[in-house]
Amino acid sequence: MGSYITTDQCASLNLDFMISILFLLLILGSIASVAEGRMKTVQQGEEAAEARLLSEEIAQAIEETYLRGEGHEITLKTPTKLKGSDYIVQVNQSGVLVRVKGRCGYSFSYSKQVSNLDGTQDEVIMLPGRSYTLQNVKDNNHHRVVIF
Amino acid sequence: MQGQLSIEFLLVIGLSVMVLFPLTISLSEAHELNQAMAAARDGALHGAILDGLAFYPEETFFNYTYEHKRLINPSNVKIVKVDYINQGFNRTYQKTKIQLHIHASAPSVTSKADRNCLGDRINFYARKKICESFETQNLTNSLFNPAYSNKYVFTTADVSWE
Numbered sequence: 001m002g003s004y005i006t007t008d009q010c011a012s013l014n015l016d017f018m019i020s021i022l023f024l025l026l027i028l029g030s031i032a033s034v035a036e037g038r039m040k041t042v043q044q045g046e047e048a049a050e051a052r053l054l055s056e057e058i059a060q061a062i063e064e065t066y067l068r069g070e071g072h073e074i075t076l077k078t079p080t081k082l083k084g085s086d087y088i089v090q091v092n093q094s095g096v097l098v099r100v101k102g103r104c105g106y107s108f109s110y111s112k113q114v115s116n117l118d119g120t121q122d123e124v125i126m127l128p129g130r131s132y133t134l135q136n137v138k139d140n141n142h143h144r145v146v147i148f
Numbered sequence: 149m150q151g152q153l154s155i156e157f158l159l160v161i162g163l164s165v166m167v168l169f170p171l172t173i174s175l176s177e178a179h180e181l182n183q184a185m186a187a188a189r190d191g192a193l194h195g196a197i198l199d200g201l202a203f204y205p206e207e208t209f210f211n212y213t214y215e216h217k218r219l220i221n222p223s224n225v226k227i228v229k230v231d232y233i234n235q236g237f238n239r240t241y242q243k244t245k246i247q248l249h250i251h252a253s254a255p256s257v258t259s260k261a262d263r264n265c266l267g268d269r270i271n272f273y274a275r276k277k278i279c280e281s282f283e284t285q286n287l288t289n290s291l292f293n294p295a296y297s298n299k300y301v302f303t304t305a306d307v308s309w310e
Contacts, residue, residue: 033183037190048203104209105202106220
């Protein structure tokens with residue numbers, strides 16, 4: 001079939017060929033456009049999923065530190081970026097809030113005292129690319145989770 | 149005897165043009181609607197992912213902490229079907245009006261008010277993706293309602309929960 005196309009002098013097959021190519025290009029163009037849109041959606045979804053995973057991981061580490069009793073310690077390393085975006089994590093007694101590019105994701109945590117090392121702040125900010133230690137500290141018969 | 153083949157050839161070419169011309173127009177319209185529906189599905193999926201992961205813009209998030217506490221926790225949101233109703237040529241917009249109808253499922257969210265919030269987000273992203281697909285963001289408002297393509301104008305009905 002290919003040799004007919006290349007040797008045909010009347011151009012009749014070439015016309016068929018051109019129409020086929022036209023339709024093929026139309027179909028390929030549609031598929032490429034749909035695929036590009038889907039890829040973009042997946043990337044944005046991945047960023048949200050990573051933020052959700054991070055907040056759940058931190059909330060779980062806080063629960064575990066609190067439940068295991070005095071002196072229990074967990075070390076967490078925060079990722080440098082979430083799918084290439086900067087982020088910030090705020091932790092307080094009600095849960096963990098992750099903020100990325102003007103969006104928020106929150107993980108609930110049962111009410112407990114959370115503070116920084118010297119106990120002066122009830123809300124702890126966790127920054128990207130750092131290592132944090134979560135420790136169960138007991139003072140005045142009350143347990144609290146210290147993040148430093 | 150001379151010229152017979154030429155007349156046949158001209159007839160075939162003439163008929164081909166007569167068939168191909170309307171076919172091309174109808175194919176291009178079908179292609180545009182197809183592209184818009186693909187964009188709407190894509191947007192609805194994106195909205196459902198954000199609903200499911202409970203990952204919202206800050207202002208919305210803080211509103212939900214007071215009014216829709218269930219929505220700040222993750223839930224299982226799925227898009228079941230995206231279809232449309234052709235409402236014919238609209239004189240106001242001078243385009244054919246299409247109403248999108250998205251069917252979704254969220255068994256873990258039972259409150260009607262909460263489901264409305266989830267549905268609004270799904271519809272918003274469906275319209276937004278259509279506008280982005282045809283680069284018509286500057287023709288519409290901040291809610292992308294209605295969304296425009298070259299020959300169509302798109303609105304959304306409330307999401308049907310199944």
